[in-house]
Amino acid sequence: MMRQAQIRAVGAMSGTSLDGVDAAVVVTDGVTISEFGARAYRPYSEVESVVLHAALGQWQDADLSEAADVVHRAHIDVLTGLDADLVGFHGQTLAHDPRGRGTHQLGDGAVLAEALGRPVVWDFRSADVALGGEGAPLAPFFHWACAQWIGAKEPLCFLNLGGVGNLTWVDPRAAKPETPGALLAFDTGPANAPLNDLMRRRRGQPYDADGALARQGLVEDGALELFLGEPYFRRMPPKSLDRDDFSLMLDLVHELSDADAAATMTAMAASSVMVGMEHCPKPPARLLVTGGGRKNPVMMDMLRAGLDCPVEPVEAAGLDGDMLEAQAFAYLAVRVRRGLPTSAPGTTGVAAPVGGGQVSRPDAMPAEQETGRRAGKN
């Protein structure tokens, strides 16, 4: 079989925590990872963060020019310094309602393509939603590639503990990510977003650093039980969430002390993963955790206490837990460029494998030159 040329792509992700933009380079043919490259992070300033928070929940019909400027500026800043031939631009999710109004990632790939002078793949989620899928999570195809990269031989799980949690069960023996049975993925529940909101409101802090507050508190079992009674947890995957779908969590801990509220919300995040793990087709050999929640030892200890498999940060397998989602959108950009699917029935519930994303090129760049600079060398 002819070997496909490798493309040096950079992915950029601004997640639901609204703390900043991660960007990371991956060299890949869209199937196999050949190299991980440079990475960068551009935090949102306090003012930018306020603008983005104010835009949460808004759809494409709203006037969001100020928030769009924030998103564009931050991405141009972080991407300018990274050498790559193709950009994967996720955008800032403001609203996600796949069965209703759709999904909304703020940011225009054409603006970035012009500013960066490079082709930009963006709007990754809407084709999947239009075809009946959840439009999320999309990292699972990359998780399959990561499982190959680390030489996994048995099924394993990846868990992203970002603002929202998402879990991917991967069978690395599958020849392709779109092979039926290769992947099962879904959003587990809220992870850090409601806990961050609690910390901001009650303590004026952005998050519960190292789980220090939760460690001092006691989990309120009644609140935890009410939370786990939510119908979402009984729904079969694939399934996905909006950032604020579980804002009821704040009501459930309303009367608790700050420490007990933090402990209970941390337990809610961990327990929703434990409940979600019951959906795995086979027990995984290990659970590799990515996203900021892996740095919360209280959340990690709760997971370890509740699960039968080893629970480790992805660094234990040589991966980069701060950048995995950004790397995912570099990988997915190359798949879009190659016309390969980016989601499948097992990852988003879409009826058949589908390739999302659209490509914007700088005005001065004809399509055939798109990745010519480097592709010609390989």
Ligand SMILES: Nc1ncnc2c1ncn2[C@@H]1O[C@H](COP(=O)(O)OP(=O)(O)OP(=O)(O)O)[C@@H](O)[C@H]1O
């Ligand atoms: N040292 C730490 N202790 C506790 N929590 C932490 C620590 N570092 C990061 N976090 C948590 O992780 C969050 C950031 O996680 P991450 O960057 O994975 O989110 P995201 O990419 O915005 O989310 P998503 O994957 O949902 O889009 C912070 O807002 C905080 O809640």
Ligand SMILES: CC(=O)N[C@H]1[C@@H]2OC[C@@H](O2)[C@@H](O)[C@@H]1O[C@H](C)C(=O)O
């Ligand atoms: C609609 C949307 O932006 N969803 C995000 C969010 O953040 C985590 C979880 O919810 C996941 O479904 C997804 O992001 C990851 C990167 C994904 O698509 O795989």
